[in-house]
Amino acid sequence: MKVSRFTLVIFLALVAVLICAVSLADNLTVETEPGLFRVRFSLPGENFAIVNYSTSDENGWFTVYSEDGQFTAESALLGSYEPCRLTVKIQKIDQKQVEQVKVDYPGTPLPEGSALEFQNGRKGVRDLVLTPVEGGFAYDFTAQGHGFVKLQIRATRQTGMVILYPDENYHYSGTVMVPHIYNASNVYVTIRSGKGNGSIGTGQTTKGYALLAKETEPAAGGRLQGVIVCVDPGHQNAPGGExxxxxxxxxxxxxxxxxxxxxxxxxxxxxxxxxxxGFVIRDELLRQGATVVMTREIEEKRYSNLERDAVANDAGAHVMLRLHGDNNKSEKNRGFGVYYPVHSEYALAVADTDTYRSYGQIMLDALQTRKVGTINKATLDGTDRFVGNNWAKMPCFLIELGFMSNKIDDVLLSTPEYQQWLAESLADGIYELAIVRGVITPEE
Ligand SMILES: [Zn+2]
Incomplete structure (x- = not known):
């Protein structure tokens, strides 16, 4: 058969459209395949960027990290079953939009037909159990008479919908992956019948996503060997107030x-x-050989300031870091704060006020070694007003890691790679402080 060149060109063009929808807008490339999309773009000089995406059925956003300004990322599309348009917007970390493209998304083919018929007299969802797993959650429930259901998902960085099919007896179980939602984000779900679309059940995952630590023991031979650090994540999700x-x-x-x-x-x-x-900081300190105690590892229990300081004091900690996020009426403020105690007997036993301040300066300098963009706050302040500083028998700092009232700091504080930057910076500060305090001697 003789194929004309024109026909071949048409054919190849069709194949290109069918295999993957690719769009190139300057430097932004978006590829799709059923169930996911991939982005590639460059933002010279930037280490962090935000990827926003939406179809008619779902939307979400997530931060991405790159060492050299060349970014690649992939995300699942949970619930876009029909062929549709996918819009992808790239923002810098300050949320200024730099690129946008729309591409064709082929839709996600549904699994081979439903095993069960819809029945009359359908019941609502019963025995719903949602269990967080790494990168997603497992579901288990029955929905009598429903041949399939739509599971709508709402989480901090992603919304979407997945269609679920039952086994015999209208029992549903399996796992849904939502890889870009934050650690420990609650996932709210609404279950709708595949017929009629009405809500037949709701639920939420109540606890963490892989919040548990990876590391437990100090690594041998690290530069922080012999240093005991108390890490105190501020607040809790439980009432306090005495x-x-x-x-x-x-x-x-x-x-x-x-x-x-x-x-x-x-x-x-x-x-x-x-x-x-706190967990990221702990793990980095352990990797560098330090011994670490934490004042809390869960959200749901309240610990008083005195209880937190007792953890540090009882462990014989050489330094205590009290981790907080700052808040200001002016959304523009971003940066760091280090607060140390002044007049408490315990603080005065640690060092005279000038010396204590110099310890705080070490921590503040360390925090500022890896900045993103321009910060306008770098506060070092001695104050008597923090109970949790005053009862510590070792150098103790309340550290504001960033302003949660600022868009950039807020997003960065929830970005794993930035959390790691903070951890490494604080470890540098602890290393220097431990030398000054005579806990360790400098590495050769
Ligand atoms: Zn706080």
Whole structure:
């Protein structure tokens, strides 16, 4: 058969369209295949970027990291079953949009027909159990008479819908992957019948996504060997508020009912973000050989300031880091804060005020070694007002890791790679402080 060149060109063009929908807008490339899309773009000089995406049926966003400004990322499309348009927007970390493309998405073929028929007298969802697993959640429930259901998902960074099919007896079980949602984000689900679309059940995953630590023991031979660090993630998801004595040798009381910040973009609680950061910091310190104690590893229990300091004091910690996210009426403020105690008897026993301040300066300098863009706050302040600083018998700092009221800081504080930057910076500070305090000697 003789094929004309024209026909061949048409044919190849068709194949290209069918195999993958690719669009190139300057430097942004988006490829799709059933169930997912991939992006590739460059943003010279940037380490972090935001990928926004939407179809008619779902949308979401996530941050991506690159060492050299060349970004690649992939994300699942959970619930776009019909061929549709996929819009992808690239934003810098300050949320300024730099690129947008629309591409064809072929849709996700549904599994081979439903095994069960829809029945009359259908019942609502029963015995719903949602269990977080790494990168997603497992579901288990029955929905009598429903041949298939639509599971709608709402989480901090992603919304979507998946169609689920039952086994015999209208029992549904399996796993849904939502890889880009934050650690410990709650996932809210609504279950709708495949017929009629009405809600037949709701639920939510209530606890963490892989919040548990990876590391437990200090690595042998690290430069922080012999250093004991207490990591204190601020706040908790439980009511507090009783009065506590302000500090040893001090008059008056403080309270641990201090207001908690919430992410202006992420809407995440300071308590969960600090717990996440705390685990990353702990793991980095362990990797460098330090011994680490944490004041809390869960969200749902309240610990008073005195209880937290007792953890550090009882462990004989050489330094205590109290992790917080800052909050300011001016959304423009971003950066770091380091607060140290001044007049408590315990603080004065650690060092005279000038020396204590110099310790704080070490931590603040360390934090500022890896900045993203321009920060306008780098606060070092001695204050008597923090109960949790005053009762510590070792150098103790309340550290504001960023402003949750600022869009950039908020997103960064929930980005794993940035959390790792913070951890490495703080480890540098602890290393220097431990040398100054005579806990360790400098590496050769
Ligand atoms: Zn706080």
């Amino acid at each position: 009065k506590e004595p302000l500090g040893p040798g001090m008059d008056g009381y403080g309270s641990n009912a201090g207001g908690m910040a919430e992410g202006t973009v992420t809407r995440r609680r300071e308590s969960i973000v600090m717990l996440e950061c």
